[in-house]
Amino acid sequence: MGILQLNSLQFPPLFRKDHDHGIHKNAEISKTKRRLCNSRVRISAVGTVPDIQQVAVPSEEPPSVDFAFVSSRLLPDGTPDVHIRSSKGGRKLRNIMREGHIDLYGPYDKPLLNCAGSGTCGTCIVEVVSGKELLSPRTDKEKEILKKKPKTWRLACQTVVGNGDSRGEVIIQTLPEWKAHDWH
Known part of the structure; x- marks a missing residue:
């Protein structure tokens, strides 16, 4: 027009x-x-x-990080249950998952069974399958709680995803202690 x-x-x-x-x-x-x-x-x-x-030149999309959250259980046909979300960087992984309605706590979802993000209970464990370069380094709380766990496991409440200008993709395995499949 x-x-x-x-x-x-x-x-x-x-x-x-x-x-x-x-x-x-x-x-x-x-x-x-x-x-x-x-x-x-x-x-x-x-x-x-x-x-x-x-x-006017079309404006460039604002920077964002794309996530693939893989459920710990497979679908009936044997394929992984994957939820795709997107968020701007500089936010805690826990908040991104909660706002995206991703199952974070599993059986510990009751308020009395988790620490609500203070990093003391270890119930928000996730496994970083891909994109660990976009995540903050492990905090002291994570090192203490996850000392006997694989290096790819993180506490979602302590993990910050990039910064405001970050772009990229991260694949997260939710509830890795109950996963029904292995990554190849």
Whole structure:
């Protein structure tokens, strides 16, 4: 859709000045008004001017990190149950999972069974399958709680995903202690 550019029309002036006497002639004014009111004016288009929105360069999408959250159990047909989400960087993995309705705590989902993100209970364990370079290093709490666990396991409440400008993909295995399959 564009803006219609019209050619300039030559409308007769509504007021004419008598050059000899310097006064307006009422008869001429009313004749001109009548002619304008009773006539149809033709307007012709000479071209279109594109909208500003169309001329503007399309804005680049804001930076975001894409996630594939793989459930610990397989679907009945033997395929993994994968949930795709996207979020901006600089946020805790726990918050991203909770807002995306991803099962984070499994059987520990009751308020009295988890620490609600303070990093003391170890119930929000996830396995980072891919994209660990986008995640913050392990915190001291993680090192303490996960010292006997694989290096790919993290606490979602302690893991920060990139920063505000981060882009990339992360694959997360939820509830890795109950997973029914191995990664190859």
